[in-house]
Amino acid sequence: MTLTTAQQRTKYVQGKDVALNGGQLVAHALRQMNPDLVAAYPITPQTVLMELFCQFVADGLVDTELLTVESEHAAMSACIGAAAAGARAQTASAGAGIAFMWELLWCASGMRLPIVMHVVNRSLSAPLNILGDHTDAMGCRDTGWVQLYAENAQEAYDNAIQALCIAEHPQVLLPVMECQDGFTISHAVQRVQLLPDEAVRTFIGDYQAEHSLLDLDHPVSFGANDDRNDFFWHKRQQWDALEHALDVIPQIGAAYGQLTGRPYGYFEGYRLDDAQVVLVVLGSVAGVARMVVEEMRSEGVKVGLLKIRCYRPFPAQAVADALRGATVVGVLDRSSCFGGQGGPLFLDTCTALYQRGLAPQTVNYIGGLGGRDIVPGHIRAVFQELLAIGRGHPVTRPMRFLDGPPPYDAR
Amino acid sequence: METGAGWRTISPGGVVTQAGNSVLYETGSWRTLRPIIHFDACSHCMICWLFCPDSAFLTEGKLLIGVDLEHCKGCGICAVECPKQCIEMVEEMAVRGGG
Numbered sequence: 001m002t003l004t005t006a007q008q009r010t011k012y013v014q015g016k017d018v019a020l021n022g023g024q025l026v027a028h029a030l031r032q033m034n035p036d037l038v039a040a041y042p043i044t045p046q047t048v049l050m051e052l053f054c055q056f057v058a059d060g061l062v063d064t065e066l067l068t069v070e071s072e073h074a075a076m077s078a079c080i081g082a083a084a085a086g087a088r089a090q091t092a093s094a095g096a097g098i099a100f101m102w103e104l105l106w107c108a109s110g111m112r113l114p115i116v117m118h119v120v121n122r123s124l125s126a127p128l129n130i131l132g133d134h135t136d137a138m139g140c141r142d143t144g145w146v147q148l149y150a151e152n153a154q155e156a157y158d159n160a161i162q163a164l165c166i167a168e169h170p171q172v173l174l175p176v177m178e179c180q181d182g183f184t185i186s187h188a189v190q191r192v193q194l195l196p197d198e199a200v201r202t203f204i205g206d207y208q209a210e211h212s213l214l215d216l217d218h219p220v221s222f223g224a225n226d227d228r229n230d231f232f233w234h235k236r237q238q239w240d241a242l243e244h245a246l247d248v249i250p251q252i253g254a255a256y257g258q259l260t261g262r263p264y265g266y267f268e269g270y271r272l273d274d275a276q277v278v279l280v281v282l283g284s285v286a287g288v289a290r291m292v293v294e295e296m297r298s299e300g301v302k303v304g305l306l307k308i309r310c311y312r313p314f315p316a317q318a319v320a321d322a323l324r325g326a327t328v329v330g331v332l333d334r335s336s337c338f339g340g341q342g343g344p345l346f347l348d349t350c351t352a353l354y355q356r357g358l359a360p361q362t363v364n365y366i367g368g369l370g371g372r373d374i375v376p377g378h379i380r381a382v383f384q385e386l387l388a389i390g391r392g393h394p395v396t397r398p399m400r401f402l403d404g405p406p407p408y409d410a411r
Numbered sequence: 412m413e414t415g416a417g418w419r420t421i422s423p424g425g426v427v428t429q430a431g432n433s434v435l436y437e438t439g440s441w442r443t444l445r446p447i448i449h450f451d452a453c454s455h456c457m458i459c460w461l462f463c464p465d466s467a468f469l470t471e472g473k474l475l476i477g478v479d480l481e482h483c484k485g486c487g488i489c490a491v492e493c494p495k496q497c498i499e500m501v502e503e504m505a506v507r508g509g510g
Contacts, residue, residue: 112424173423211426221427233418234425240418 012261015193022153022185023048025192026092026118026178029160030064031056032200035116036087039067039078043097044130045182046120050092072097076104076115083113084222086212088164090115094182095122098136102143108175109144109238111222114167114207115175117145118160121283122182123370124336131371132182134282134335137311138344144238146176146245147312151268151286153190155309156180158262161195164204165252171244181284181334183371195260203259242313249310266315268307269322271297275304277386278326280319280349282308283334285367285374292379303383308345316352323353328361328390330382332402334368342399361389367402374402381406434482438465442485444500446478452497459489459498 020028027049030038038057040050057066069075072093079089093101098119108115119137123129137147146166150156159178167176180186211220226234250265257263270290272278281289286307293305306322323329331350333343340347342364350362365382368374385408389395400408422428448459455475460468467483469476490498 110424111426211428218428219430221430222424224425224427226425229417230421230425233421234423236418237421237423241423 013195013199013259015195017191018194019189019191020153021048021187021189022156022180023120023187024052025153025157026160026180027052027056028194029157030090031062032197033161033164033204034062035064035090037065037067037079037082037089038091039069039075039089040091040093041069041072041075041097043094045122045132045186046092046094046097048186049118049120072100073104076101076108079115080104080108080111080113083115084111085214086209088207090117092118092120094120095124095130095136099124099139102140105140105143105145110234112173113175114173116163116167117175117177119177119179120182120186121179129370132184133369133371135337137177137179138335138337141312141344144174144242145312146174148176148178148309149282149311150178150180150185151284151307153185154192156185157192158256158264161200161203162252162256162264166245166248168207169248172241172248174241174245184284199259246313246315264309266310266318267322268309270305270307272304272306272322274302275326276302276390277328277383278304278306278323279382280306280308280329280331280345282311282345285332285334288374288376289379292376292383296383301387314348314352316355319349320352320356320358323360324358326360328386330363330365330386332365332367336369361395362398363389363395364399365402365408366399378402381408385409437481438484439481442483442503444485444487445503445506446483446485446489447499447501448475448478449497449499452495454495456494458492458494462488462492464488
């Protein structure tokens with residue numbers, strides 16, 4: 001049953017239409033979530049987010065204790081300490097900042113602290129580059145954090161709010177990072193819907209930590225040493241928690257959909273049903289790719305798009321099911337993760353397919369590094385190469401680089 | 412072979428909920444030098460007790476009576492700090508006997 005516009009308006013919570021960039025919108029999400037602590041250090045392109053949040057703090061709009069620490073390493077340390085004391089702790093960073101706190105990301109997940117980090121994806125130097133790609137978040141894909149990727153500012157905002165619920169879920173209790181492409185999303189003004197403060201407050205609810213360093217009636221120690229047995233078991237527990245996260249993420253996404261009219265799951269499939277060739281992507285390039293899919297579909301070409309939202313834990317079964325009908329799968333990686341058989345998204349996708357006995361031709365495209373644009377022409381050329389492979393063209397190079405005009409099968 | 416499946420029951424995140432249970436971890440086995448107190452010279456000033464990083468000195472009332480060998484790691488700080496220099500660090504293996 002389709003709803004009339006009026007019916008739709010009353011079914012979902014009424015937000016406010018505003019023009020904001022991704023950084024600003026997530027700053028609003030942070031304001032609405034009103035965490036006990038935000039400890040952060042500035043780094044482009046996270047700065048638009050934190051600058052606005054700092055303004056909210058200065059204007060007395062939040063109760064948050066803002067800790068302007070000396071480094072990102074200190075920022076995550078502070079979040080860990082605060083979370084161990086039962087506080088809601090959040091931070092935001094990018095690029096080298098994420099790298100600087102890398103060892104502590106393992107502590108946050110190992111200590112099972114529901115910290116939320118807002119990542120504005122930026123490349124890793126050297127050479128120095130401050131623009132957007134996924135290398136920073138990919139560099140910590142192993143840390144046991146849940147990772148969500150947004151296509152645009154609205155998704156970044158929605159992910160930010162849901163991230164807290166996912167993190168604090170008693171079956172999960174893991175830190176969560178939600179990612180938005182640096183500059184492309186963070187600095188581009190978009191028309192978005194800001195939820196009412198009360199709606200966000202109700203959705204995230206209250207948080208009661210099971211253990212707290214400040215609970216003197218139930219004294220606990222955090223950060224203990226493990227022997228060989230216990231360490232292995234604690235890491236096993238983390239795998240278990242990530243499995244639970246695979247259940248929890250769509251549950252929270254559905255609940256969010258009931259509130260806002262924007263439900264969320266592991267990914268968004270576009271024109272997958274009879275697609276012979278599918279492109280798998282992460283982040284803002286999905287918008288460009290969707291446009292090209294639409295164009296090519298109107299030309300009668302059976303292409304489809306799979307935009308991954310939940311990258312960690314990787315929803316292998318669901319991804320394999322979504323790609324079941326495809327004969328050729330292209331995966332676009334927007335990160336510099338060297339030395340393997342392709343980029344991280346490609347590796348995860350291929351493993352998911354192979355484990356289930358699915359064997360489409362798979363090709364990896366590395367593109368958009370260091371803020372380099374991925375334009376419709378790139379995507380169209382990619383689809384054309386994939387279609388040619390579907391018609392029997394040999395896969396000369398399984399890993400290709402979107403560098404200059406096509407073809408890419410020789411690069 | 413190690414036992415399995417303990418992961419279901421151990422405390423998530425390794426949070427220790429039993430206050431003060433570090434006493435159960437017997438670090439005395441780490442020792443290579445053992446402090447021997449020469450009580451004939453000891454003035455019971457308690458400076459060794461104060462400095463010991465493992466709280467491994469045993470007292471009874473106002474008297475020093477010995478070393479908690481389950482927790483003493485043999486660091487030798489007591490021997491350095493003792494104003495009477497009446498604590499002697501000896502080879503643990505020699506004291507234990509059996510080489």
